[in-house]
Amino acid sequence: MIRTFFVVLLLLGLGAVFAGLMVGYTPDAELNATARYYADNTAADTGAANIVTAIIVTYRGLDTLGEVTVLFLTAAIVALVLAAGREKDPASRIAPPPAGELLTTGSRLLAPLILLLGVYVFANGHLTPGGGFQGGAILASAVLLLLLTDPLRHFGHRLISVVESLSGFIYVLIGVAGVVLAGGFLDNRILPLGDFGALLSAGAIPVIYTLIGLKVGAEFASMLVSLSETEEPR
Amino acid sequence: MREELRKRTVTAPDGQTFEIEPLKDYFCEAQPQVQRPAYAKIVEDLFNWARSESLWILGFGTGCGAIEMRPLMTPRYDAYRFGIQWRPTPRQSNLFVISGYLSVKTLKRVIRSYEQMQGPKYVVGLGSCTINGGMYWDSYNTIKQLADYLPVDVYIAGCMPRPEALLAGFEELKRIIRAGKGEGANRYAENFEWYKANQKRVIQDWDMPDYNW
Amino acid sequence: MTLVTLAIATGFALVLIGLLGALTDRNILRMIVAFTIANTGVNLVLIGVGMLPGRTAPILDEAVSVAQAAARIVDPVPQALVLTAIVIGLGVTALMLAYALRLHQTRHSLDIRTFTELKW
Amino acid sequence: MPFEWVQIPYALLTLFIVVNYGLVLTALIQKIGARVGRRHGIRIYQNYVDLLKNYALRTHITHGVMFYLGPVFRLTGGVGLLLFVPTIFGSEMFSNLSFAGDLILALYFVFFGSLGMALGAGESGHPYSAIGVTRGLSQVTAAELPLALAVFAVSLQYETLSITEIVAAQQGGVTNWTLFTNPLAVAAAMLSFLGSMMRPPFDVVLAPQEIPIGPPTEYHSAYLALMQTNRVIFPVAKVVIYMNLFFGGATGWGEFAVKVFCIYMVSVLVGVVFPRFRVEQSIRWFLVWAVPIGVLSIVIA
C-alpha cells in the first residue's frame, strides 16, 4: 500500500514533468527547417514519393539498420533463451490433435495471398504508405496463420535463418556500396533514381525495403517458430 | 624431590629438544674455599677491627628469641652506637643470630642464608635452645646443638637472654674477631663434609646444592 | 484543446497508466503488458508532436506536389522516428516475454518478488 | 677553558675532600635522625668502618659482567657528576673538570650511574632488584620534572647554561641568590630535591623490609663499598648543583660545608616526619604540587 502510494506520488512527479512539457508545447504553424528540407528536397534527392520512407531508408538509414538489427538481435536472443530451455527430445512431446481439414485448406489458400500482400506493401514502400516493416509483418502473419492452424508443422529454421542473415548482410553491403559509390553509408543513389513515382525508382530504396521486408518477415517468423516450439505439453 | 627440581625435557624455539637438570643448571656447584687472611698482620688487624666494629646482622628471626633483638634498636639499648645494625639481605650481612630454637624446617633456610652470606661471617647462638635444645630437648623436630650444623662463634645462654646479655655477647664476639679468631667461615669450609653430613642427617628432604652461593 | 494537445495528453496519460501498472503489479507478464501500454503512449506523443493541424500525410502524389509540399504536409520526421520506436519497443517486449517464459520455466513463478536472490 | 694537567690533582683533591665530608656528613645526619628518636645513633666515624669492612670482605660472587660493572658505573656517575661541576666559586683549583660541559651535562650525567646500576641490578636476576628499578624510574619521571623546569627558568633568568656564570650572577649579597630573585623556581627545585634524595616519603625504591632493599639486594663486599662511596659523593654533588644554581654557590670550603649541610637537611627534616609514599602517590604528589610551581616559574621567567 505504501509502495503504491509512493509510486503514485512519483508518477505525479513525472506527470508534473510531462505537464511542464505540455505547457511549453505549442504546435508549429510551419514546418521546421529539417522538415522543410525534406518536404522540398526529398523528391530531388532520393526520388521517393513517400517522404517518410525516404527518411527511414535513406536520410536516417542508420537508424533503420539499427532497427533491423534490433529485430535480428531479438530473434537471436529469443532463440538463445528458448533454446536453453527447450527439451532435448521432441519425441517426448505429446502431439496435440491434428487440425481439421477446413483449417488446413483455408490456411493454404490464404497464405500465398497474404505473402503477396506483404510483398506488395514493401515493394511500394517508397510510393505509398507502408514499407518493409509493415510488409515484413504481413509476411510473418502468414507464418503465424500456418502455425496456428497446424501447430505440428515443422518450419525449416535453416531457410528462415538464411533469409534473415542474407538479407541483413546484403543490406549492410548496400550501405557500404553507398560509401564507395555515392555520398555515404546507405546512400540510395548507388542506383539511378529513375522516374519519380515509378515502382522501380528512388535508387536503392525499393531494394533496401525489400530486404527489410524479407528480413523482418524472417525475424518475426523465426521468433514465432521459436516460441511455438516451446509450447508446453498439456 | 620437588617437581620443579626434577629433570625435564624442553623444546627450544628452533625445534631441538634437550634436557634441563635444574639443580645443576640453575645453581652454582662450587665448594666453599678456605680464605686466607691478608698478608700483613697489621693490615689484617685493621680489617678485623673494622669487622668487629661493623657487625651487620641478618634480619632473620629463626625462633622466639628474635623478640629480644627488637629492643636493641630502641633508645633504651641502641645497639647502633656499637656499630651494630641490621641488614635485610644475607649478601650484605656478616652476623647471623640464631634466635632461639631452630626447627628442622627452619634449619634448611638458615643453612641457605648462612651460605649466602659473604665471609668472614659469624654465628651467634641465642638462648639455651641453640646450646642443647633447651625446653625442646626432646622434640623430634628441633635441632639440639647448633654447633653441629653451623660454626658458632658465641653462645648467649638464657631462656630468654635479656637484651643486655645480647649486647654482652656481641661485645664478646667483637673481642673474638679482633683477636683474629672469628674464622667461622673457614672452619665451615674446612669441615664442610662433616657439617654437611650432620645437616643432611636431620634434613630428610634435601633438595638444594651442597653449598648455596 | 486542439487535437494535437489532446493526442499528446492522451499519450502522456497512457505512459503514466502504463508505468503505474508496471511499477505496482507483481506479475511480470502484466508488467510487460503495462510497459507496452506505456510505449504506445510514447508513440502517441511522438506522432502528436509531429502533427501540424490541418495538414496531410507526407506523401508526394497527385494531391500534394513537390512545390506545395512544405505548406501541405505534416512533419515527416516524427513519423519516421515512431516507426523505429515501435520496432524497438517490439524487440524489447519480445525479449522480455522470452525472459518471462524462461523465468517461469526455471522458477515456476511469475511474481517479480521471487527473483530477489541477488541483492545488497 | 683550556685543560691543564694540574687540574687532575686538583680534581682529586676535591674528590678527597668531598668523600670525607660526605662520610662525616651522612653519619652526622644519621645521628640527627637518631636523636629525633631519642637514640645516640651511630658513631661519627661509623661510615669509615663500614666502608673499610666492606672493602675487606674475603669472598665475593658475581652474576655476570653487567653485575660486576654496575657499581663501577654507579660510582663513575657520582664522581663524574662531582667533577663536572665547579665546587668553589672563584677558585681555579676547585672548578674541577667543568670545562667539559655545562649545566646540561651535569643534569644528564645524573642518569649515567642510575642506568649502569639498574643494568647491574638487573643482571643479578633478582626480581626485587627489577621491582626497585621500576619504582625508581617511575618516580624519577615525575620528580625530575620540576627540577628541569626550574633549571630552565633559572637559565632563562641568567641567560646562560654555564654554572660558573650562574653562580657569578648571584654574587654580591644574599638578596642576589636565586632563592630570592626567583623563589618559584627554587621552590619547585627543592620539592624535586626531596624526591631525588632517597629519603622518606620518597624512598619506596629501596623500601627496606618490603623488597629487601631494591636494586642493591644482591650487592655486597667491594661492590657495596663502591656504592657506599657513591652514596656519600653523589648527594653532595647534587647538592652542590642546587647550591650553585639557587643558593649563591660557595666561595670557600667553609661556606661550602655549611650550605651543603643546610640544603641536605631540608630533605632530612621532611624525611623524618613523613611516612612512605607509594609510587603512584608520589607521582601524583609531584604532578599536583611541584610541577605547577615549576610551570609557573617558566611562564613568569
Place this chain on the structure above:
Amino acid sequence: MVSAIFILAIGLGAAFLLGLLRDTWRGLAYALTLAALAAMSWIAGSWLVALAGGLGPVEIRTAGFAPPFAIALRMGLPEAALSLLISLTGLLSAVYMRGTLMRLGRRAMAVLLIAVMALVGIVLTRDAFNLFVFLELTVIATGGLVLLSADPRALGAGFKYLVVAQVISILLLVGVIFAYHATGSLNIDDMAAANLVTLKGGAIAFFLMFVAVVAELKPFPANGWALDIYESAHPAFSAILSAALSAAALIAADKMLSIGGPEWLPVASSLGLVSFLGANILALAQDNDRRLLGYSSIGQVGLVLVVLGQRDILGASTPFIAGGLLLAHAVAKAGFYWLSGLVQGRSLMDWTALRGHPVLIFAFVTFVALLLGLPPFPGFYAKWGLVHALAADGRYLVLGLILLGSLIESGYLMRWFGYIIKRPQVDLPPLPSLSKRAVVLTAVAAGWALGWIWGEISGYPNLLLSIPLLFALGFLFIEWLPAWVKNLVAIAGLGAWFWYTFPGYDPLHLIYAAIILVGGAVILVASFDAKGRRVGFYPPAMLMYAGLSMLILAQDSFAFFAAWEYLTIGSYFLILRGKKSEPHALSYILFSLGGAFAILAGLALGAQGVLPFDVADLAKAPARLAPWIFALLAIGFMTKTAAIGLHIWLPGAHAEAETDVSPMVSGILLKAGLFGLTLLLMIMGKQSLYGIELTYVMLWIGALSALVGNLLAAFQEDAKRLLAYSSIGQMGYALFGLAMMNHLGWLMALMFVINHYIYKSMLFLSVGGVAKRTGTRDMYRMGGLITLMPLSFIAVLIGIIAVSGVPPLSGFGGRWIFYNAIMSSEYRLPMVLIFLSGPIAFLYLFRLIHTIFLGQLKDEHRKLKEAPLWLILPQMLYVAFLLGFAVVPGLALRHVDAYISEFFPAHALIWDDITITSTFGYWSPISIMVVVGCIFAVLFLWLLVLNHRAQKVKQFNIVYSAERPFRPETTHFAWNFFAPYRKALGFMTLPLVTRFWQAQTDLLHSTAQVSRRFYTGNGQTYAVHMLAFAVAVYLIWMGS
C-alpha cells in the same frame, strides 16, 4: 584510412554473416567473430594513431547528406580512443569467453558483435535519436549477453535490467522528441548551437534526455539492477559492461552535457559525486568480489562524470583527465573481471587462491594501482590535473569529496589485497586456462602502456622513465635469482646512485641522501640473512628507496608528489610482508594515502593552477591561502612521521614487519615525513590561521607525540611495538625541534634525523635478531640472554644509552642542542611536556634491555645462539658509528650548522677544536668521553683488584628470603613491568585516538551496511528507484 563507418559495418555484417553459417560450424563462426572484432579494433586503432598524430576530428556523413538531414558520425581523438577500448575489450572478452561462445553457438557470437558495434555506435554518433537506437541495441544485447553466464540467477538480473531499461527508454524518447520539436533538429551539435535549454519547453526535454543518459551510467542510488548483472553475468561480459559500456555511456553523457551547457555542469558534478561517494561507501560492505567490483565501477564512472561536470574549469585538459581516469578504470576493471573468472570462489577470501602465482598477484596489484590512480598510471596524472584545477578555482568541496571517496575506495581495495596476501589460503586453485591468463596479462600490459602514454603526453618528465624507478622495476625481472644476488645488486644500486648524485646535494639534502642511500645499503646488509629467493621483497623495497631518493631530488611539486606515492606504495608492500601485518599494513596505507591526499591538496592550493610548480614557490602562495596550504601539507607530512592523532598505524606496521624491514620503515621511511616538514618550514616559515600560529600548534603536537609515544612505549609487552612507539616519541622530538623555527631547533631535529636512523635501525635489528632466535617478540618470554647473545646486548646497550641522551654518547649532543634551542625559543609551555617525556624514555629503554637480556634465562633458551652474523654486522657498524659520532659530532653537524645559518642566522654554534660553544653554554664531547672513560677505568681496575676472585654463580643463586626460586618464568620480573606507573599515569594511555578512528570506520561501515538494504533485489523496486532518481533530480534542478 578506412572510414570509421566500417567499424559499424563490419560488426553488423559479420553478425549477419554468422547467421548464414551452419550451426555446427562453430569454429568457423568463432574465427569470424574474432576476425571481425580484430578488424574493428584495427580500424579504431589506425584512427587513433592518425588523430593522435595531429589530424583534426573527421565528420562522417551517412546517406550523403549533411546533418541534420541525415545522421552524422564523428571520429575525434576521444572517439577513436574509446572505440579502440570498446572493440579491444570485446575482442579480448571474446577470446576469454571461447568456451562459452563455442557452447552457445553463432547466435551468441552475433549478439556479442552487435553489442560491441552498438557501443561504438554510441561513441561515434552525433544524432540524438540515433543515440537512442544504439542505446536500445546495447540494452537488448546486454539482455542477451547476460544469458552467457552459467549462473542461473542471471536470468532474474537480466529481467530487472530490461524493466529499468524500459523506463529509461520512455524518458529518453519523450525527451528526444520534444527536443526535436524545440530545435527542429535531431543533431546534437545543432541542439547545442540552438541552446536547447533556453528554448521554450527545451529545458525539460533536455532534462529528460539527460537523466535517461545518466541513468545508463548506473548512478548511485538508482543502480541496483546493474549490480545484479555485475554479480551474476559472465565475468568477461561484466568486463565489457564495466569497461566498454561505461565508456560509451560516459561519452553519451558528455554529448548531452554539450547540449545542456554550463547550467547543467553542476548537476552532472553533483550526480557524479553522489555516485562516487555512495558507491564506494557501499562497496565497503561487500563480500562478493564481482559485486564489489561493480560498486567500484559505478564509483569510478561517477568520478569521470564529475570531471565532465568540471569541464568549465578544466577546459582543454578535460579529455586528458577524464580519459586518464576512464581508461585506467576500464583497463583495470576489465582486468579485474577477467581475473575473477580465473578465481573459482566468489567470496573475497577465495582470491587467496592467487597467492603463489606471482604473475597474477602482479596483475592484481597493477589493477589496484590503476584504479587508485597511483603513479605511474594515467589516473595519477588525471587526479593531479583535476585536483589542481579544482583547487585553483576554489571548488574545495568537490575536491574534498573526491579525495574522501578515493580514500574509501583505496580502503576496500587495499583491504582486499591484504586478504589475498595474508588470509588462510582456500583450496580452490585459479583456473589454469592459458588463454584467459593471456587476456589478463594483456590488460596488465595495456595498463603499463597507458601509464607510459599518459606520461608522454602529460607535459611532465615521464614517471616511468626515471632511473630509480626503472631500477626498482627491474627487480621484477630478476625475481628468479637467489636473494643474495639481488641483495648485492640492490646495495650496489643504492651506492651507485649515491655516488652519481652526490655532487648535487647541499648539506641538508646530503644528510637525508646519506641516510636513505648509504643507510639503506647498510640495512640491506642484514638482508643477506634471508635464504632462498625471497620473492616479492626486492621490488617493493627498491620501489620505496626509489621513491625516497626521488623525493629528495624533486624540484617541482609533481615529481615530489609522485616520489611520495612511490615510497608509500613500496613501503606498504614491504610492511604487508610481515606475518600478522595485514590489518596494520591496511591502516598504514590508509593513513598514508590520506596524508598523501592532504599533501596533494596542499600542493594544488599552492600551485593555483600554475604548472609545473616549483616546490620552492610555495613561499609565494597568496596570503589568504598560505596557512591552509601549510596546514594541509603539515598534516600530510605528519601522517608519515606518525604525529599524535595520526599515529595509530605505526606501532603495528613497524612491529609486524620483517626483521630487516622494520629498520627500513622506521629508520629511513619516517625521515621522508621529516624531510617534507623540513622543506615546508624552510619554504613557508611561520603561518597563522585565525590568529593561531601554526608552528606553535606543531610544537604542541610534537610535544604531545613525544610524551604519549614514550608513555605508550613503556607499557608495551612486545619489544618491536615498544620500539615502534618509541619512534613516535622520537619523531615528536624532531617535529618539536623543527617547529621551534630557530637555528638550534633545526640543528637538533637534523641531529635527531641522523641519530634516530642509527639507533632505531640498530635496535630493530638486534631485537629482530633476538626475536628470530627466541621465536617470540614478547619481552617477558625472554630474559637472561646477555651471555648467549652478547653482541646483540652490546648493540642494545649502546643504543639505549644513545636514545636516552645520557653522556657520553651522541644522544647527549641532541639534548644539549635541544636545551640551547629552547633557550632561544619564544614558547615555554610545550616544553613542560617535553621535559616530562624525557625521563619516561628511561622507562621503556630499561625495560627493553632488562627484560630481554637481564634477569632470568628461560629453560628453552639455554642453547640459543647469537643472532645471525648478517644481522650483527650492521649493528656493529652502527655501534662504531655511534661511538665515533659521539666523539666528533662536528664532522657532520658543523656543515649543517653552517647551512642552517643561511635561514636562521642567530644562535649559530661555534666549533672550536674540541669544544662546541653556543650563546648559552658549551660542550666538549671529547673531554667528556676522556673524563668518563678515565674515571670508569680507574674504578674498574680498583674493583678488579678487590674482587678479582669473585665466584661466578648461576641464575638461581640469589637471596630469596631464605627460599629458592621455582621457575625462571615466575622469577623473571617482566610482565606489566610498570604497573605502578600505569596506576599513576595510565589514564594518559587510553586509546582515545584509536577509538576516534575506529568510530569513523565503524560509522562508514554501518552506513554501508544499512544503505545496502536499500537494494532489495526486487526489479520493480529498482524501477521505482530509477523513477525516483529522475524525479529527485528534477525537483533539485527546479529548486536551484
